Amino acid sequence: MKTVNLTLCQKAIQQYRYQDVTLRDVKVPVLFFRYSKAGKHIGSFQVNFTKNGKSTSRVIGRFPLLSIKEARNAAIAKWQCVEAEKFTATKSKRFKNCGELLDWYREFRCADPCISVNTKRNVEHHVARVLKPILNSKNISDITAGYLSESWLNSSLDSYNISTLKSGFQCLKSAFNRACKLGYIASNTIENVSFGDLSATTIKPRENRIKFWSTPKLIGQIDELPTEFRILSLLCLGYLTRNNETVSSKWEHFDFNNLLWHIPAENTKTGQGVAHPITLPMVKMLKHYKKWQLHKTRSKFLFPQSSGYKAMTASQASKKIASHTNGKFRLHDLRKFGSTSLRDLGTDYYIVERILNHKMTQLDQTYIQTSSKKIIEDSLNKWHQMFLVN
Known part of the structure; x- marks a missing residue:
């Protein structure tokens, strides 16, 4: 039976009810929905886990008696209970090697509904590609600063750039910290180790290639792009959105009645959803683009x-933009250019931070949500008027 990975919702359950499939929730990957043979409008929520080296599952509730939100909470609770039984502080052999610890950490992080899909993908990539090929069979007690520097880092430099390896090290350190706090390992051998201890190379932020361009010059370059990449670039520039937030957009996220673009939490780096006001110039551009797209495909994605x-x-998307511009700028450069331009227009620091959807303190979130909605709308209107109105 085919498994479909998606965000579980009533609409998705209705959509696949006549197909021979099992639905897996991307927010809580251990949660599965299986249709009942008695009727395709009902089914059961199940949590999948491994026990004694074998995959198994347990029913945690029936749909629609149990809501999707309740099923997610129940699945997390059940999975954590199973993990606690597998790895208790009283066991002398909690993990045989570093590979088992990393596999546990990957499952632990991917079961967390509070982190974005993109973050989960990064964790899976770092564990499977960056860390396990070298560290898989290594004893946990042997993972020291010296070993990581001489054996892991030096061996990995041929395959990955230094910034990717730094992210991989941060993933490894997070895995060790979490396992130690839960009592799954006796001690944390890299607790006080930083990436700077492993490498003398200073990682510099990527330079913004269009930092000193004028807005008209940039728009001139964007106007030469194929239609879909021109719209993609203008959205990134206009709302300072990250690459994944923009390319993952669906038409249903755009509420043209209330003039709001909803970016769901699972699409953001911070795991915090955001709603951007759709300015009148953007409305005109997006509706024109939607008509153009209908002649090519009836996709739910932009x-x-x-x-x-x-x-x-x-x-x-990044590779296409780089190819069409001959490497003159990257998609992420537009986010940097837009944030600088908004500040040059006199936009308050906290307003730009909210538009960028950076991780903020609870106090900052309260300030922005209660007092700056109109200011954000006015700032974006002013910004969009500069390059979207002929």
Whole structure:
């Protein structure tokens, strides 16, 4: 039976009810929905886990008696209970090697509904590609600063750039910290180790290639792009959105009645959803683009792959932009350029931070949500008027 990975919701359950599939929730990957043979409008929520080296599952409730939100909470609670039984502080052999610890950490992080899908993908990539190929069979007690520097870092430099390895090290350190706090390992051998201890190379932020460009010059370059990449670039520039936040957008996220673009939490880096006001210039541009897209495909995504069933990935979009511009700028450069331009227009620091959807303190969130909605709208209107109105 085919498994479909998606965000579980009533609409998705209705959509697949006549297909021979099992639905897996991307927010809580251990949660599965299986349709009942008695009727395709009902089914059961199940949590999948491994026990004694074998995959198994347990029913945690029936739909629609149990809501999706309740099922997610129940799945997390059940999975954590199973993990607690597998790895208790009283066991002398909690993990045989570093590979088992990393596999546990990957499952632990991916079961957390509070982190974004993109973050989960990064964790999976770091564990499977960056860390396990070298550290998999290594004893946990042997993972020291010296070993990481001489054996892991030096061996990995041929395959990955230094910034990717720094992210991989941060993932490894987080895994050790979490396991130690839960009592799954006796001691944390890298607790006081920083990436700077492993490498003398200073990681510099990527330079913004269009930092000193004028807005008209940049718009002139964007106007030469193919239609879908022109719209993609203008959205990134206009709302300072990250690559993944933009390419993952669906038409249903755009509420043209209330003039709001909703970016769901699972699409953001911070795990915090955001609603941007759709300015009148943006309304005109997006509606024109939607009509153009209908002649090519009836996809639910603004920027679909050729099949129309999936959105373009952030990596695919970045490569296309770089190719069409001959490397003159990257997609992420537009976010930096837009944030600088808004500040040059006199926009308050906290307002720009909210538009950027940076992680903020609870106090900052309260300030912004209660007092700056109109200011954000006015700031974006002023910014969009500079390059979207002929």
